[in-house]
Amino acid sequence: MTTMPSFRSRLAEGQPLLGTMITLPSAAVAEILSDAGFDWLFIDGEHGPLQTQDILAMLQAVGDxxxxxVRVPAAGEVAIKTVLDLGAEGIIxxxxxxxxxxxxxxxxxxxAPQGSRGVGLARAHGYGRRFKEYVETANERTVVVVQAEHxxxxxxxxxIVKxxxxxxxxxxPYDLSASLxxxxxxxxxxxxxxxxxxxxVCQRAKMPLGYFGxxxxxxxxxIDRGYTLITAGVDTVLLAHAAGQMLKQLRKS
Incomplete structure (x- = not known):
């Protein structure tokens, strides 16, 4: 049986990875966007109303x-540990x-020994049933993305890239522009x-680059400049645009 390469390995290899952002506290939205065929989903826990229970429901709906x-609200130990224990593939x-x-x-x-992540029993560990398997592979699979926005x-x-x-x-780009x-x-x-x-600097260091639009x-x-971790669109904007386009067509008829 062939094992699929991890998202982290695909990122390191420079594969183009197309995702979209989820801000609505809805497992159904996550499920729909997963079924659309994106390479990954950006669950935004920094801006908007998403709580821990919402993120858990989304991860359960999407499954494997x-x-x-998951973008955490800030660079904090508890927030990072929480979303990884829920089963996120990585953090932003x-x-x-x-x-x-x-x-x-x-x-x-x-x-440990690569870090100091706290050890618990949660969804990521199969609620204890896959604890050993998860802990043995988590350091190699967990994706860490940092934002340069100041x-x-x-x-x-x-x-930073070192x-x-x-x-x-x-x-x-928007927070960066504000800081300037x-x-x-x-x-x-x-x-x-x-x-x-x-x-x-990132391309010289062979550090994968991401961008949101x-x-x-x-x-x-x-994408043309070599960025590979791409986030295109937001659930709210996609919904509003599709609804607006349909109404425009109907009102012309």
Whole structure:
């Protein structure tokens, strides 16, 4: 029986991985988007109303069909441990601005001796039935993505990409623009220069790069630049757009 390569190994190999973002507290939405055929799902626990129980229900609905990375609210040990114990394939951590912060994130996401992740019995461990199997493979499978979304992260990006255990850097253009006093002006030359620096340093270090955009057109330029961890669209926007398009067609008839 052939074992499918892990999401982490596919990321390291530079495979294009297309995902979309889930913000609604609905297991059905997660299930529908999983069935749509995305390579992965970005469950957003930072912005919006998602609680631990919502994230658990989403992971249960998706099962093993589609890898799910959960964005935690902040770089904190408890939040990271909680979503990994729920069975997330990995974490996305916002506002990682220094190598020290990145190293802490990796520590909290890995079991000893590579880290200091707390040991419990939860869904990830088959509620105890697959504890040994999970603990033996978790360090090799768990994906750690840090977000570069502040000018401080840009300034420290060379040190951040050298932290062992960081699997990808996800660019956050809107927060980055805000940190530069250019809120939402992602085409401003100062913002573009910061993005270019992150891109250049990561690609030189062979660090996979991620990007989020609301539309396919928004992410395509970054795919063309070699970004591979792609988040295109948000559940709310996809729903609103589809509804609006249908109404427009009906009102023309």
């Amino acid at each position: 069909r589609t890898p799910c990375l 951590v916002p506002q990682v601005n220094t190598a020290e912060q990145a190293a802490n994130v990796v520590q909290w996401a890995r079991y 000018i401080q992260a840009v300034e420290n990006i060379e040190a 932290v062992p255990g960081v699997d990808a850097v996800l660019l956050g 006093g250019k809120m939402g002006q992602i085409d401003d030359p100062t913002v573009i220069a910061a993005i270019d620096r992150v891109t250049e 609301v539309t396919a057109a928004a992410v395509q330029p970054f």
